Amino acid sequence: MSEEIHTGGCLCGALRYVIRARFLQSTLCHCDDCRRASGAPFVAWSFFPAGSLVWTKGLPKMLFHANRERSICGDCGSPLTFYDPSIPQLFEANTNTLDDPARYPPVDQCWICDELPWAATCHDLPRFEQAAPLPGQP
Numbered sequence: 001m002s003e004e005i006h007t008g009g010c011l012c013g014a015l016r017y018v019i020r021a022r023f024l025q026s027t028l029c030h031c032d033d034c035r036r037a038s039g040a041p042f043v044a045w046s047f048f049p050a051g052s053l054v055w056t057k058g059l060p061k062m063l064f065h066a067n068r069e070r071s072i073c074g075d076c077g078s079p080l081t082f083y084d085p086s087i088p089q090l091f092e093a094n095t096n097t098l099d100d101p102a103r104y105p106p107v108d109q110c111w112i113c114d115e116l117p118w119a120a121t122c123h124d125l126p127r128f129e130q131a132a133p134l135p136g137q138p
């Protein structure tokens with residue numbers, strides 16, 4: 001079996017990483033902490049075996065909150081990884097920082113107890129191929 005290689009990085013390019021391990025699963029997290037840490041209504045996370053990520057360019061800034069560890073880019077703020085020491089065998093890479101996020105489709109959603117009431121109906125909203133009309137413009 002060939003080795004799986006997953007690469008990713010932050011918005012500004014200061015950080016790059018490689019994960020040499022089997023992709024396990026992806027989820028969408030609605031928890032308050034992920035929402036605040038990302039600025040997004042929910043976050044796609046991909047699970048990989050702990051210790052399988054190597055930073056190939058730069059080193060992240062580490063944030064510790066609620067006994068959990070998050071890495072972000074100290075330059076552009078991209079949220080990159082999440083690690084919960086109570087689940088030591090796994091870590092989570094922010095799916096949207098992987099170079100080909102389409103390869104990691106989520107199979108479930110967690111922390112629905114914190115879900116924004118409008119998040120579940122996002123896919124029913126009008127869709128525009130590119131920019132949406134701005135408010136206050138004819």
Ligand SMILES: [Zn+2]
Pocket residue numbers: 010011012013014015073074075076077078
């Ligand atoms: Zn960056």
Ligand SMILES: [Zn+2]
Pocket residue numbers: 029030031032033034035111
């Ligand atoms: Zn979360």
